[in-house]
Amino acid sequence: MRVVVHGGAGGAPDEPAPRQQALDRAAERGADAQTPLDAVEAALAPLESSPRFNAGVGGAVQSDGVVRTDAGVMTSDREVGAACSMPGVERAASVARVVHSETPHVLVSGGHAVDLASEFGTETGVDLLTDETRERYEAEDPPRGGPREHLGWLATRFGSGGDRAGGGLNNGGAGGDEPGRAPDHDTVGAVASDGERFAAATSTGGRSFALAGRVGDVPQVGSGFFCTEAGGASATGAGEDIARVTLSRRAVGHLEDGLGAQAAADRSIEEFEAITESGAGVIVLGDDGAGSAFNTEEMQTSIAYK
Numbered sequence: 001m002r003v004v005v006h007g008g009a010g011g012a013p014d015e016p017a018p019r020q021q022a023l024d025r026a027a028e029r030g031a032d033a034q035t036p037l038d039a040v041e042a043a044l045a046p047l048e049s050s051p052r053f054n055a056g057v058g059g060a061v062q063s064d065g066v067v068r069t070d071a072g073v074m075t076s077d078r079e080v081g082a083a084c085s086m087p088g089v090e091r092a093a094s095v096a097r098v099v100h101s102e103t104p105h106v107l108v109s110g111g112h113a114v115d116l117a118s119e120f121g122t123e124t125g126v127d128l129l130t131d132e133t134r135e136r137y138e139a140e141d142p143p144r145g146g147p148r149e150h151l152g153w154l155a156t157r158f159g160s161g162g163d164r165a166g167g168g169l170n171n172g173g174a175g176g177d178e179p180g181r182a183p184d185h186d187t188v189g190a191v192a193s194d195g196e197r198f199a200a201a202t203s204t205g206g207r208s209f210a211l212a213g214r215v216g217d218v219p220q221v222g223s224g225f226f227c228t229e230a231g232g233a234s235a236t237g238a239g240e241d242i243a244r245v246t247l248s249r250r251a252v253g254h255l256e257d258g259l260g261a262q263a264a265a266d267r268s269i270e271e272f273e274a275i276t277e278s279g280a281g282v283i284v285l286g287d288d289g290a291g292s293a294f295n296t297e298e299m300q301t302s303i304a305y306k
């Protein structure tokens with residue numbers, strides 16, 4: 001099994017070494033799995049449990065103080081599963097897998113996705129806030145009213161780099177210690193292949209201080225993840241911009257056109273930047289191996305092969 005993982009594109013993390021170790025262990029764990037689908041789920045699970053990453057525990061906090069998780073998974077037979085806007089669900093990728101393998105649908109949302117998780121044995125009711133994310137949210141004078149008040153509140157906070165995805169090119173987030181800025185954790189993704197089949201998955205808490213109920217690119221097929229017989233891709237970064245250009249679909253499309261994995265990653269990020277002037281990263285796995293590209297300050301990745 002060959003597995004490539006990423007820990008999110010954004011600013012240079014304050015503590016890269018422990019994040020890299022976590023990514024290395026995740027890739028190794030994935031490479032021990034029996035199928036590509038097992039591999040991407042196995043790789044993402046420990047990252048979803050780690051507060052160092054913006055997925056599961058430690059995920060980005062929305063305008064009402066709640067962390068809602070999103071994930072998507074796709075296999076090279078074009079089966080898709082995604083789940084979004086799930087409070088209290090750490091293992092979002094496992095819920096996406098349930099949608100992929102147990103339902104005739106591609107995306108299940110909100111409370112119904114939480115019910116699905118619970119019914120199929122994924123833990124719910126998990127406290128996804130950490131002391132750090134709770135304190136950072138409370139320090140921002142949270143809004144009390146309805147969506148209009150929330151929109152006014154987030155106008156000066158969302159996309160300011162607080163989630164390190166940033167709104168703009170190479171502004172993937174300044175230091176994690178700045179007031180109001182979220183720490184160095186980000187979306188996680190994995191792509192795996194057993195030499196015949198591929199699977200791709202992405203899992204996130206979204207972007208900090210987004211409107212309650214906001215859903216980004218991660219559970220949208222073709223945006224946060226995509227997979228065909230040619231290979232798979234997982235994206236990270238400013239989700240609204242990733243969705244506008246369907247970044248993962250673009251990367252896999254380049255594989256289908258005959259580019260190698262690295263060239264496909266490079267080309268898709270060049271196109272993303274030219275269209276959006278925003279920040280993102282992508283990992284790609286194809287028949288010739290793995291590639292990755294980003295136009296933010298940093299995107300940590302790891303590859304394992306067994």
Ligand SMILES: NC(=O)C[C@H](N)C(=O)O
Nearest residue numbers: 165187206216236237239
């Ligand atoms: N940090 C990220 O990658 C965020 C994710 N792409 C989202 O917009 O939800």
